[in-house]
Amino acid sequence: MVISPVQYIAIPLMAAFLIPLFGKLNKDLARIIPGLVLLYLSYISVVLMNQIISSNTIIVEIIAGWRPPWGINLVFSPLTGFLASMFSMLGFVIWMYTYNFKPEVDNAQKQKFYVLFMMLITGATGIVLTGDIFNLFVFLEITAISAYSLTAFYRERDGAEAAFKYLLIGSFSSTLILLAILLLYTQVGTLNMAEIALKMPGVDPFMKGVILILFFVGFGIESELFPLNGWSPDVYTQAPGPIGAIFAGMVVKAGIYGLVRVVFTLFDVKEILPLLVIIGMITMAVAEVIALRQGKLKRMLAYSSIGQMGLVAVAFGIGTHDSVFAAIFLMFNHAIIKGMLFLSGTYLVYNSTEKTLDDVDGIGKHLPFTSFLFALGALAIVGMPPFAGFWSKLYLLMAAADVRLMTVIAIILVVSVIEIVYYFRVIHRIYFRERISTIELKIPSFNAKLAMFILAIIIVAVGVYPDLISGFIERATTDLLDKQSYIQSVLSVGLK
């Protein structure tokens, strides 16, 4: 069997169906299989990325033998491939972290956790890989259902409440996206994204506007944009720690990918881009100010995550080549850094029920390794020079300066200062206060340490030597902005 992009979806699905059976044979198998699957997917990511970069093509895989627009197709291009590879590799690292996280959870529950965990990653990967708009909706729902269930995973927290809230807002989002798909189908008569893009100029402008607004709001909810992000702080707080890392690193990223794909590829309406900048700025400003006032660690991280997504939206909204480059770089950095902050932050407040900032006072002496990594992540996310976050922010500011968006630059700088204030406050508490809390600390297991350490290495390596990753991002940027070659390569596949 040749390696092909469909394995990103098919192998995890197969494994998910098999896990309940293997779980009967041996209780550890249910935990090990997702790791093996994600490891294999990381391996095929390397192979496929290598293939498309070296041959300078994109892989379009047709499914069920029907070429587009009649069948569904998967597109593995520099952009989608980059995101899919990132999801698989980050997924593997997070799997490593979860391996013996909370050993007291019952085996039956663990098995379900791993099924949902794997499908959350697969759903996000499917969203970025698919070339069919309805198929994208199906993957969005796979992600959503796993996300609702995982949010309510712990019984002793208020997870059910957060999950219900998420479900309520999430169903509005999916209803809107479905309505948009239906209207789009009546206008262009196809569901294939490349063909939609091809036929878009002929659509009535009023219809175009309505469809775009529906998509915009629908995906805006998924990507935590203002004012529809009320679900996310609670979800991040109530969900298990590693799942918070997946939300920040993959689910939201897939949401913003959907938004960007719709705006940049499907539609030819450039008027929406300033709206993206404005919404992004509001999101960022509001979220960071709220983050400043948070007394709970995970809530603070959640608002910081919303703020970062606002930044990504601004960067995409500026719409030049440089700013899109910065946006994709930001997405990558945010996935890695926020992932690490969630992973290490979870151990800082492991046994605490309230998870307030008071619980981390003076913890630097007791959990030196985890605290150090958290501090490193905090420095990286605010954009301190030797770390990865610095470069993406710098590129974004340069891109904004190129098009003379001084207000945007000013707001980003002000917001960065706010960010520095609240992250440094946590670092201060970790290192320069005495520990008063009597809550028993949990020492991370070896695999959890290794997982966090890998992410830390990536953050430092990309920070010191950004060219490691910028080549891929450059290709991804060109791929996203080059609509014609996307349409052309999808629609010409399978023509003999």
Place this chain on the structure above:
Amino acid sequence: MIKQFFVILILSIVGYFLVDAFFKVPFGEKRDNVGNYYIEKSPVDLKVSNSVTAIVVNYRGFDTLGEVTVLFLAATGLGSIMYRRKQKGEKEVRAKNPSSRIIQIGSQILFPMIILLGGYVFIHGHLSPGGGFQGGAIIATASLLMLISYRKFKVSHNAITWIESIAGVVFASLGFIGLVLGRTFLENFLPTGELNDLLSGGIIGIIYIAVGFKVASELTGVIDTVLLNNRPEAQKEN
């Protein structure tokens, strides 16, 4: 009061735009779209007389694989949300009072017939209206009927797990066989037979049977999980 006002405001905005947009879509007119291709080609290429089935299982079969997964995840998620450690000496009670004799006898008579109908619907999915999802749902209603009429009717969760896993694996494996035979995922590799024959449509029939089993077992599992938890709590949580 303010909330009511907002709700009405939102409703009117949404309603206005929906009406405005959809009333511009001509009703009952034939449009130029991919649907025409499917109607034209499905009896020729796949020898499937029900075009909807051809689309669901083959042209857009990947969606259906995703759809089956969504259902599987809902069942898994439901189990995880409703999970509770069993306490010692706890009895699983479904309903407080048993149903009346009439309902019990009636459901005994109906049960095999409903199962038969469900099986018929999913086996003939490519010939007549219906298919795996519909047939599976019909079968699940049969177990619902039994669950509400008999307090002691037990659904074996072990069997449900086996059926749903194997059915899912069959679906995914058929996809992989298409891929391994040198072509594409989920591609039809069996002879398509004659139009309007029971054994037509290649892998479509097999996939729909697998889907039927999977949906039936999953829906039964979901119903059973929800009903089982309907017992008085032994103690308040936390």
Place this chain on the structure above:
Amino acid sequence: MNEFLTISFYGTAIVLMLIGLYAALAKKNLLKIVIGLSIIDSGLHLLFVAVGFISNGTAPIFSPEVLESAQQMVDPVPQALVLTAIVIGFATTAVALALVIRLYKHHNTAAIDEIKNLKW
């Protein structure tokens, strides 16, 4: 005549969606909110099928008698999509109901005003 059909089919579907939306936004009971969500879904599904309809159309199923009538068949694509959408709607409703059951057990009420451990 066609005008009347447009209003009755699209109109009914949209009105259903609005009723569902009203229930989901304004009702205080969790169960009613979930019912609202599934009414929205029903309206949406009706809209799908209505969009694919053709005047005097037949079901897109061939049988020996109607083999030649391909021109008069309704669009099968919305029907296929709606099948997927129904299943997804079912899955969401199932998860929502499970959450409602758990919230009810935990708080002993289904009134949304009394379940406020988190900020809404």
